[in-house]
Amino acid sequence: MKSLPAFAVCTLVACALGDAAVAAPAPAASNLLATYEDLHSHPELSHHEQRTAGIVARELRAAGYAVTERVGRYPDGSSAYGVVGVLKNGPGKTLLIRADMDALPIVEETGVPYASHVHAKNAAGQDVGVMHACGHDVHTSVLIGTARALAAARDRWHGTVMLVAQPSEETIDGAKAMIADHLYERFGRPDAIIGLHDTNLLPAGTVGIVGGPAQASSTSIDVLIRGIGGHGSAPQVGLDPVTMAAYYVTQIQSIVSREEDPRDPSVVTVGSIHGGTKRNIIPDEVKLELTTRSFTEKSRRTIIDGLTRMAQGLSVSAGLPPDKAAVVTVLDQESTPVEYNDPELSAKLHDVFVATFGADRVMPVERSMGSEDVGVLGMSPDLSRQEIPVAYFRLGAMDPQKLAAAQAAGKFLPGPHTSRFLPLPEPTLDTGVTAMTAAATAILH
Ligand SMILES: [Zn+2]
Numbered sequence: 001m002k003s004l005p006a007f008a009v010c011t012l013v014a015c016a017l018g019d020a021a022v023a024a025p026a027p028a029a030s031n032l033l034a035t036y037e038d039l040h041s042h043p044e045l046s047h048h049e050q051r052t053a054g055i056v057a058r059e060l061r062a063a064g065y066a067v068t069e070r071v072g073r074y075p076d077g078s079s080a081y082g083v084v085g086v087l088k089n090g091p092g093k094t095l096l097i098r099a100d101m102d103a104l105p106i107v108e109e110t111g112v113p114y115a116s117h118v119h120a121k122n123a124a125g126q127d128v129g130v131m132h133a134c135g136h137d138v139h140t141s142v143l144i145g146t147a148r149a150l151a152a153a154r155d156r157w158h159g160t161v162m163l164v165a166q167p168s169e170e171t172i173d174g175a176k177a178m179i180a181d182h183l184y185e186r187f188g189r190p191d192a193i194i195g196l197h198d199t200n201l202l203p204a205g206t207v208g209i210v211g212g213p214a215q216a217s218s219t220s221i222d223v224l225i226r227g228i229g230g231h232g233s234a235p236q237v238g239l240d241p242v243t244m245a246a247y248y249v250t251q252i253q254s255i256v257s258r259e260e261d262p263r264d265p266s267v268v269t270v271g272s273i274h275g276g277t278k279r280n281i282i283p284d285e286v287k288l289e290l291t292t293r294s295f296t297e298k299s300r301r302t303i304i305d306g307l308t309r310m311a312q313g314l315s316v317s318a319g320l321p322p323d324k325a326a327v328v329t330v331l332d333q334e335s336t337p338v339e340y341n342d343p344e345l346s347a348k349l350h351d352v353f354v355a356t357f358g359a360d361r362v363m364p365v366e367r368s369m370g371s372e373d374v375g376v377l378g379m380s381p382d383l384s385r386q387e388i389p390v391a392y393f394r395l396g397a398m399d400p401q402k403l404a405a406a407q408a409a410g411k412f413l414p415g416p417h418t419s420r421f422l423p424l425p426e427p428t429l430d431t432g433v434t435a436m437t438a439a440a441t442a443i444l445h
Pocket residue numbers: 007008009010134170416417
């Protein structure tokens with residue numbers, strides 16, 4: 001069945017937006033819709049969420065939370081724009097509520113009045129459009145709305161609420177950066193973690209949650225295919241890496257179709273391929289950026305082994321010397337394990353949602369091949385095991401009439417990571433805040 005991922009993670013593009021390009025935060029907006037539209041029209045790429053983090057910090061402080069900014073440290077020593085807001089309300093459990101803040105290098109084509117016109121330079125120095133094409137502006141707005149709702153409803157819960165506005169989900173290194181900056185040593189260890197992601201597969205006004213392995217692991221892999229460059233008119237003199245790359249891109253699709261167990265789904269995607277400078281020059285090398293998805297370590301290993309073996313075979317069959325062999329590099333920092341929804345906590349949230357919204361607004365959902373680093377917040381530091389229960393639910397975000405019309409025609413509405421992904425703001429935000437607040441008060445009863 002053809003399907004669009006409800007969640008997709010761009011782990012291939014590391015982009016840079018200079019801090020000098022960051023505009024001053026807008027005046028305080030008590031209206032959540034205004035906050036959302038402001039965030040939507042001012043998206044920031046991963047690692048550069050300065051303005052967004054400033055707005056979150058300001059709004060959480062205004063709601064009465066103890067706020068700490070610049071929480072998070074990347075492996076290169078730079079600090080991240082993570083924000084932590086803590087509200088203590090007597091003895092009891094600690095609940096972590098997480099939202100992600102970063103946007104994507106996409107030129108927005110929704111045409112809405114609050115559309116982004118932001119451009120920035122990516123890490124390679126290229127000019128890219130920037131868009132909240134994954135709806136993290138929805139998540140950030142819901143976090144702010146939930147902060148206010150929980151502060152106003154202190155008679156309905158007790159314990160500690162720890163709100164985490166996380167940077168760099170799209171590059172899959174934001175949660176790791178916050179853990180590396182001693183998140184729990186500084187702010188306390190939570191007893192449970194909840195979060196949400198919007199989806200183009202459900203109408204606004206609905207939610208859904210699936211227990212167990214909910215979102216696939218993501219492994220980012222670089223492949224460098226080397227050859228021997230030369231004049232485009234004399235291919236017999238060199239060894240053309242562009243031709244080799246073309247073979248490779250198609251050959252590696254047989255890993256999933258011929259080597260993996262069909263009962264254990266996996267994905268291999270080449271999202272970026274670059275080589276050469278001019279049509280009549282055979283280049284020396286071609287660079288490929290891949291993302292792979294799996295639900296088991298066996299499946300993940302099969303992909304890595306297959307990619308490595310086929311790259312080696314490619315160079316051998318081309319007659320290249322060993323020092324020109326293709327190089328396969330697994331990027332651990334840009335990879336993330338399976339997001340595991342604790343069955344008991346997920347069942348609890350499901351029941352809370354049914355009680356809050358009615359059964360007809362709690363939709364069945366399936367596990368997704370998209371990836372998420374929210375699970376990292378609940379895992380051991382070496383990412384080998386789950387230590388804190390996590391429940392990550394989905395928030396319907398589409399105009400119900402448009403979604404029904406698309407489904408009747410056998411089509412999908414534009415999904416996350418596309419230029420026309422368009423959440424319907426008000427009912428999506430209202431439902432997100434209501435669902436998150438209900439879940440939090442039920443956990444902190
Ligand atoms: Zn995304």
